[in-house]
Amino acid sequence: MRSDQAKPVKLADYRVPDYRVLTVDLDVALHPTATRVVATLTVEPHPQGAAGAPLVFDGDELVLVSLALDGRPLAPEAHEATPDRLLIHRPPPGRFVLTIETRIDPQANTQLMGLYRSSGTWCTQCEAEGFRRITYFPDRPDVLAVYTTRIEADKAAAPVLLGNGNLVASGDLEGGRHFAVWHDPHPKPSYLFALVGGDLAVIADEFVTRSGRTVALRIYSEHGKENRTAYAMDALKRAMRWDEEVFGCEYDLDIFMIVAVSDFNMGAMENKGLNIFNDKYVLALPDTATDQDYAHIEAIIAHEYFHNWTGNRITCRDWFQLCLKEGLTVFRDQEFSSDMRSRAVKRIADVRLLKAQQFAEDAGPLAHPVRPEIYNEINNFYTATVYEKGAEVIRLLKVLIGAEAFRIGMDLYLSRHDGDAATIEDFVACFAEASGRDLGQFFLWYRQSGTPEVGVETRHDPKAGTFTLDIRQQLGPTPGQPSKEPMAIPLALGLIGPDGAERPLLTEEGQSVAGVIALSAGRHRFVFTGHPTRPVLSINRGFSAPVRLTTDLTESDLIFLSRHDSDPYNRWQSIQTLATRQLIAATTASRTGAAAPAGRPLIDALGAVLADSQRDPAFAAQALSLPSEADIARELGQEVDPDAIQAARLGLRRDIADHLADALAASLAALENRGPFSPDAASAGRRALANVVLDLWTANGADERIGLAERRFAAADNMTDRLGALATLAQHAGPRREAAFAAFYERHGADELIIDKWLALQAGIGEAGTLERVKALMARPGINFANPNRLRALVGSFAMINQTQFNRADGLGYDFLAEVVLDVDARNSQVAARLLSAFRSWRAMEPGRRALAQAALQRVAAAPRLSADVRDIADRSLA
Ligand code: TRP
Numbered sequence: 001m002r003s004d005q006a007k008p009v010k011l012a013d014y015r016v017p018d019y020r021v022l023t024v025d026l027d028v029a030l031h032p033t034a035t036r037v038v039a040t041l042t043v044e045p046h047p048q049g050a051a052g053a054p055l056v057f058d059g060d061e062l063v064l065v066s067l068a069l070d071g072r073p074l075a076p077e078a079h080e081a082t083p084d085r086l087l088i089h090r091p092p093p094g095r096f097v098l099t100i101e102t103r104i105d106p107q108a109n110t111q112l113m114g115l116y117r118s119s120g121t122w123c124t125q126c127e128a129e130g131f132r133r134i135t136y137f138p139d140r141p142d143v144l145a146v147y148t149t150r151i152e153a154d155k156a157a158a159p160v161l162l163g164n165g166n167l168v169a170s171g172d173l174e175g176g177r178h179f180a181v182w183h184d185p186h187p188k189p190s191y192l193f194a195l196v197g198g199d200l201a202v203i204a205d206e207f208v209t210r211s212g213r214t215v216a217l218r219i220y221s222e223h224g225k226e227n228r229t230a231y232a233m234d235a236l237k238r239a240m241r242w243d244e245e246v247f248g249c250e251y252d253l254d255i256f257m258i259v260a261v262s263d264f265n266m267g268a269m270e271n272k273g274l275n276i277f278n279d280k281y282v283l284a285l286p287d288t289a290t291d292q293d294y295a296h297i298e299a300i301i302a303h304e305y306f307h308n309w310t311g312n313r314i315t316c317r318d319w320f321q322l323c324l325k326e327g328l329t330v331f332r333d334q335e336f337s338s339d340m341r342s343r344a345v346k347r348i349a350d351v352r353l354l355k356a357q358q359f360a361e362d363a364g365p366l367a368h369p370v371r372p373e374i375y376n377e378i379n380n381f382y383t384a385t386v387y388e389k390g391a392e393v394i395r396l397l398k399v400l401i402g403a404e405a406f407r408i409g410m411d412l413y414l415s416r417h418d419g420d421a422a423t424i425e426d427f428v429a430c431f432a433e434a435s436g437r438d439l440g441q442f443f444l445w446y447r448q449s450g451t452p453e454v455g456v457e458t459r460h461d462p463k464a465g466t467f468t469l470d471i472r473q474q475l476g477p478t479p480g481q482p483s484k485e486p487m488a489i490p491l492a493l494g495l496i497g498p499d500g501a502e503r504p505l506l507t508e509e510g511q512s513v514a515g516v517i518a519l520s521a522g523r524h525r526f527v528f529t530g531h532p533t534r535p536v537l538s539i540n541r542g543f544s545a546p547v548r549l550t551t552d553l554t555e556s557d558l559i560f561l562s563r564h565d566s567d568p569y570n571r572w573q574s575i576q577t578l579a580t581r582q583l584i585a586a587t588t589a590s591r592t593g594a595a596a597p598a599g600r601p602l603i604d605a606l607g608a609v610l611a612d613s614q615r616d617p618a619f620a621a622q623a624l625s626l627p628s629e630a631d632i633a634r635e636l637g638q639e640v641d642p643d644a645i646q647a648a649r650l651g652l653r654r655d656i657a658d659h660l661a662d663a664l665a666a667s668l669a670a671l672e673n674r675g676p677f678s679p680d681a682a683s684a685g686r687r688a689l690a691n692v693v694l695d696l697w698t699a700n701g702a703d704e705r706i707g708l709a710e711r712r713f714a715a716a717d718n719m720t721d722r723l724g725a726l727a728t729l730a731q732h733a734g735p736r737r738e739a740a741f742a743a744f745y746e747r748h749g750a751d752e753l754i755i756d757k758w759l760a761l762q763a764g765i766g767e768a769g770t771l772e773r774v775k776a777l778m779a780r781p782g783i784n785f786a787n788p789n790r791l792r793a794l795v796g797s798f799a800m801i802n803q804t805q806f807n808r809a810d811g812l813g814y815d816f817l818a819e820v821v822l823d824v825d826a827r828n829s830q831v832a833a834r835l836l837s838a839f840r841s842w843r844a845m846e847p848g849r850r851a852l853a854q855a856a857l858q859r860v861a862a863a864p865r866l867s868a869d870v871r872d873i874a875d876r877s878l879a
Pocket residue numbers: 125127128265266267268269270303304326379382
């Protein structure tokens with residue numbers, strides 16, 4: 001285990017490497033516990049590096065077997081090899097060949113970084129710093145080399161041998177062994193290296209690129225699961241076509257492979273020509289996967305494929321530039337999904353995720369800029385800020401400079417930097433050039449952490465016919481950043497007349513504003529003319545900027561917008577704002593013992609959504625989904641009492657169930673009898689709506705209503721309906737709930753990915769018994785909690801989603817998480833660190849919980865032999 005505390009890495013300290021590697025020839029003899037790796041590297045001094053410098057390569061838990069320079073063994077006094085470093089004191093001045101032999105134990109590799117085994121399959125994960133666990137190497141993304149990989153294994157254990165690039169040779173060897181040689185002509189950094197060996201099933205297809213080249217497509221999975229990979233293949237082909245059409249990006253090898261493995265630290269990995277996936281993002285059938293799973297699969301298949309250009313052809317100079325590939329590729333996968341499905345619903349789902357994950361991160365001790373400037377452990381920077389806010393910043397850039405300049409800038413970036421290890425400066429320069437604009441202030445989005453607060457005050461002067469907006473922006477202090485500069489904030493907006501018609505946006509100078517105003521200073525005044533009657537302001541349409549917005553919109557304005565705004569995002573947002581205001585008032589009331597405010601206008605607005613829900617069921621499902629307990633906690637921001645939030649939210653749900661009983665029942669009836677299952681977006685929208693309506697309908701706990709949930713659970717012919725009904729039943733304690741959980745296990749208990757859903761639902765129950773239930777599940781034989789997916793489903797859901805039970809007033813939820821983190825850290829430090837980040841909002845709690853959370857974090861920080869990953873999260877959380 002890695003217990004070393006490396007010193008922090010700083011962006012300002014970047015230097016080119018002293019040595020570069022031109023070619024890498026790997027010869028890997030797979031063995032469960034003693035895999036031999038011979039790396040033959042062509043090395044030369046970097047022209048800008050320090051001449052005559054010693055050669056220092058990275059390692060991690062490596063054992064050096066032999067070392068030769070230009071074919072001659074290197075004298076012991078000429079080098080030093082430790083598990084984490086290889087040093088050659090005086091390398092030759094010109095080009096030379098290093099031959100490094102290491103031995104590694106894939107079976108013992110529980111970190112799932114480097115070469116490891118998952119269900120008997122050998123596979124690799126090298127991003128960010130896993131290649132150094134295979135061989136000594138300058139394991140940094142600005143060292144680009146051409147790789148050739150020879151893999152050798154027992155033919156029976158591993159009939160399938162895969163590497164990056166194209167297959168150039170293969171054959172049988174003595175003693176039941178065989179080999180394959182793969183060559184990747186595209187220079188790449190070590191983090192994109194991959195190999196796979198195993199006994200795998202495969203489905204095959206092909207794709208003809210726009211220039212007429214035929215690309216072989218393969219998806220590998222465990223035997224018996226190949227019937228679940230068809231949807232992923234379909235998504236891949238659509239992604240390949242879309243990237244040609246929308247971004248002009250064409251695939252560049254003869255074969256593209258995806259391998260699904262069950263033990264994986266993250267979602268998936270974009271290794272050149274050989275993507276490796278967490279199998280939950282590949283495998284799907286209607287009876288095993290929900291509509292949401294399908295949407296995730298489509299998005300992640302596309303994401304990894306899109307990395308071929310934004311990440312692989314153009315990679316990152318250093319890990320501070322991670323958002324160069326991740327923010328941009330998330331933006332691209334969001335656009336792809338928007339084109340495949342409903343753009344409005346996709347935007348709403350993305351903003352929900354952004355607020356839930358990124359806003360929470362940005363408001364707490366783990367806040368960091370989209371491009372960090374210092375890190376202790378890069379693994380901890382694969383965050384919502386780098387990914388999701390990184391994508392928002394690109395979306396915002398597009399609004400700021402316009403779609404046309406954005407496209408020109410994108411083309412320029414792809415052509416100018418092809419083959420480079422680039423920086424955010426390189427990227428932004430392309431858009432400055434394309435738009436002819438100074439993007440200096442825009443760049444602050446990459447440098448300043450925290451969520452800007454934007455306050456809007458409006459004034460109507462009927463005599464002058466003017467409508468005035470006074471807008472302020474403010475960005476509070478975040479770790480390492482005590483004071484901030486004003487940001488460039490584009491706000492899409494509209495002014496809507498009482499008749500619901502959009503009014504022209506005319507300034508006092510008689511100029512017409514094309515739907516967007518841009519903030520650059522701390523305060524702005526915008527005066528619009530031609531308004532004898534007061535218009536209603538719709539602002540930050542489409543969530544054009546990732547800010548926290550406060551307006552003086554009244555309750556009736558919000559209701560008006562929920563019905564008449566031409567921007568669907570703001571139709572949704574106005575209902576969320578109404579509900580948030582009401583839930584905050586009710587939370588405060590429940591804490592002070594005052595009477596909860598009447599919620600009639602909100603309930604009427606929800607009623608109107610229901611009445612109109614058949615027109616766009618997927619949208620209605622989003623509009624009817626109340627802010628979560630975590631959403632309310634985030635809006636409150638301090639002195640959070642999760643029990644009060646839960647009480648307020650349950651109270652509102654009960655009111656909805658009672659007051660909208662007829663409308664909910666009618667909607668459920670209208671959604672019945674939909675004929676045979678179909679996975680298309682329209683059918684998925686109806687299923688989503690039915691599940692949301694069922695959940696509201698049963699929220700008053702009435703017996704016969706829960707009976708309907710039971711019937712829907714029993715009758716479901718697909719996972720979306722079955723899980724939706726189970727999620728509803730999960731909220732109503734009693735034998736019927738337990739019977740449903742038992743029936744679900746009975747039916748799906750052999751399927752690990754489905755067990756994850758079962759675990760997550762139970763971990764999310766907001767009742768006092770849940771902690772004991774979670775502990776009992778963890779001890780249950782037959783469920784493998786060494787697998788990251790199992791652990792995340794149970795413990796991750798408990799800590800990240802279950803507000804009242806993780807944040808129990810007695811602190812036992814915190815103690816439990818701390819214990820699990822320490823236990824997991826000994827095996828898989830990345831997964832442990834990620835679980836620990838569930839403490840990220842601890843300072844926002846009321847004093848009692850805050851003290852208990854702090855004590856639990858301190859116990860983690862004080863534990864002996866912490867990994868660098870967990871130490872980093874613990875220290876930053878407490879700082
Ligand atoms: N680059 C991967 C992506 O597509 C992220 C990733 C996958 C990763 N596996 C990892 C990052 C392991 C760190 C460690 O987003």
